[in-house]
Amino acid sequence: MTAFTELMAFQRDTEALAQIAGRLGWDQETMMPHGAALQRGDEMAAIEAVIHARRTDPRLGEWLAKAEAPDPEGARMLELTTRSYTRARCIPERLAAELARLTSLSHGIWAEARAQGDVAHFLPTLRQVVALRREQAQAWAEGTAATTAYDALLEEYEPETTAADIAAIFDRMRPRLVALRERILGSSVRPAKLGGEFGHDGQLRLARKMAEAFGYDFTRGRLDLAVHPFSSGSGSDVRITTRVMESDPFNCLYSTIHEVGHATYEQKIAPAFALTPLGQGVSMGVHESQSRIYENQLGRSAAFTSWIFGQMRAEYGDLSCEDARAFHAAVNRVEPGFIRTEADEVHYNLHIMMRFDLERALIAGDLDVADLEEAWNARFLNDFGVAVDRPQHGMLQDVHWSAGLFGYFPTYSLGNVYAGCLMQALRADLPDLDASLAKGDPSPATDWLAEKVQRHGGLHAPRAVITAACGTAPSEGPLLDYLEAKFAEIYAL
Incomplete structure (x- = not known):
């Protein structure tokens, strides 16, 4: 040998x-x-x-x-x-x-x-x-070669990226996100929430349909319940979890689609790479690009939500949303909310920016654990204009810090940035995608992602994977352009 x-x-x-x-x-x-x-x-x-x-x-x-x-x-x-x-x-x-x-x-x-x-x-x-x-x-x-202790932690999740890189991206994103939020909140358009009670078993049936639609292989996985949804495993055993709130079916459905994005990435890595250094997703930023593009650009699109609207009516009967257009608006409502995992696409990255700053301060020793709740609540009020009403809506909402996952949070936003770039390239290659999405069939998009990103596993460095798939180096521009165009239409901006 x-x-x-x-x-x-x-x-x-x-x-x-x-x-x-x-x-x-x-x-x-x-x-x-x-x-x-x-x-x-x-x-x-x-x-x-x-x-x-x-x-x-x-x-x-x-x-x-x-x-x-x-x-x-x-x-x-x-x-x-x-x-x-x-x-x-x-x-x-x-x-x-x-x-x-x-x-x-x-x-x-x-x-x-x-x-x-x-x-x-x-x-x-x-x-x-x-x-x-x-x-x-x-x-x-x-x-x-890490410059700081926090950079050394970030390297575990996103190789070749530093806190300074992330901070620069956030500094460029924040003004456009805040301006977009202010325009939306100042609009006279106010989409209604989806009202009603949606039974536990029905939500899980729909969750399985969503998972199957996005290509999750149940012969090599399973769907279970957890306090905080997650995906686990690689190769031939990749498991996902979701959670059910009977007053909010979107929580279950979109948590499921999100975790399926992670899971199918792992399931579609070239089989020859199994149990080798190449046998898992190359970074959490690239991983999040898959979960976020499945959940948002595909799953919350007008075409795909029109199909979900029909599936929900078949499961629960008439809904409070009168038609597919109102349902799409309900799925994409923008409002300041406490919970990151339930945040709309405009607010989501602002949640991440807050956590990024707080955890960097914790690791650097500039913020004591005893002062974390106060710091969280003050920052949330400043960024979102709403006072945290209870700890479950504040620093206790996320599992990450209990698991020691410092350096993980910024990869969510980096994944959003990568997803914006991928969707721009994907749309250029698949001009008729909406016709398939409207039938509940995202496979043209998921097949494209499997070929361009997922099958490679850890073969290429993170930014190299995105650059090769898109033809250009990743930047935040496509994500921000997508958000501004999408919400301008919904809110008549």
């Missing part, structure tokens, strides 16, 4: 163990009995210790020094393995295991605090999570 072959055989088992760890996390958020939390924390710590030991095994360094790539795919595998090995060696096994144990426990404590609206119940655990992530980030910053 060559050094390359030995290295990839070793990495295959490491990737398999990482998938098992992910399955434990999926179970914790969907089916695990409440009383198992402490034991699950120990289990997560144990498996993370094994994975970390493999990722820092001295033989990796020996193999990497000797390995010769047989082809460009092999060269990319060596590049990604070297990056993983370099980062893993910065972190002691004790820290890796403790982070896995604590974030497993922290999830349950956050869920309890969220249910009770009790920030104080969560703060001691969050303080520990922040301390460990700061330690990890500093170790990465010292052992890699």
Whole structure:
């Protein structure tokens, strides 16, 4: 066996163990009995210790020094393995295991605090999570080329992108988003909400229809319920979750479409890449580009919502929206709201900008965990003009910080930017797309995305994937142009 072959055989088992760890996390958020939390924390710590030991095994360094790539795919595998090995060696096994144990426990404590609206119940655990992530980030910053501790965290989710890059994008986006919001809120047009009660079972039936329409393969996945919807896994086992609110079916339907975007990305990666360094989405920004384009540019389009309107009438009878046009407007209502996952497309990135600034301050030590709620509420009032009425609508709404996912939030907006670029290119290539969407068939678009983005997995760097698919380097312009055109029509601007 060559050094390359030995290295990839070793990495295959490491990737398999990482998938098992992910399955434990999926179970914790969907089916695990409440009383198992402490034991699950120990289990997560144990498996993370094994994975970390493999990722820092001295033989990796020996193999990497000797390995010769047989082809460009092999060269990319060596590049990604070297990056993983370099980062893993910065972190002691004790820290890796403790982070896995604590974030497993922290999830349950956050869920309890969220249910009770009790920030104080969560703060001691969050303080520990922040301390460990700061330690990890500093170790990465010292052992890699990262400029700051926060950049070292961001590198985990979006390689080749820094906080300065994100801040510059946000500085360019904010004025146009705020101006668009003000024009919309000043309009005399006021689309009505969809009113009524929509039964649990009916919503799940519709959610499955949405998933199937967007190409989710249920023979290699499943749909379950979770407090905070997510997608988990890769290759032949990719699972999604959603949630049901009987007064708001859009929450369920669009959470499902969003997670299907993530899941189909993983399902459509070239099978030969399974359990290799190329076998997962290349970055969270590219991942979010798939979930956001499925959810928004496709799923909230006038053509596709006309089909959803018919499906909902078949399930629930007459709706409060009198026709497909009013239904489309209801789906795309713009109003300042507390919850990020329920935010309209105009406000969504403003939610992310707020979280980006707060978590950077936490990691830098400029904001103490004890002051986070006050800082959140003050910033929300300033940005959205509404006072947070309860913790579930404030700092307890998102699962990310309990899981230690600092650096993840900005990838949502980066995904929106990438999605804007992809949709511009996709529309140019598929001028008759709306005719298919109106029939509940997004497959021309999803096939285009599978060919241009999804099948490549981790083969190309994030921005290179988007540039190759679109023919130009990514920028925020297409997203902002799309938003302004869409909402000008809905609100008669």
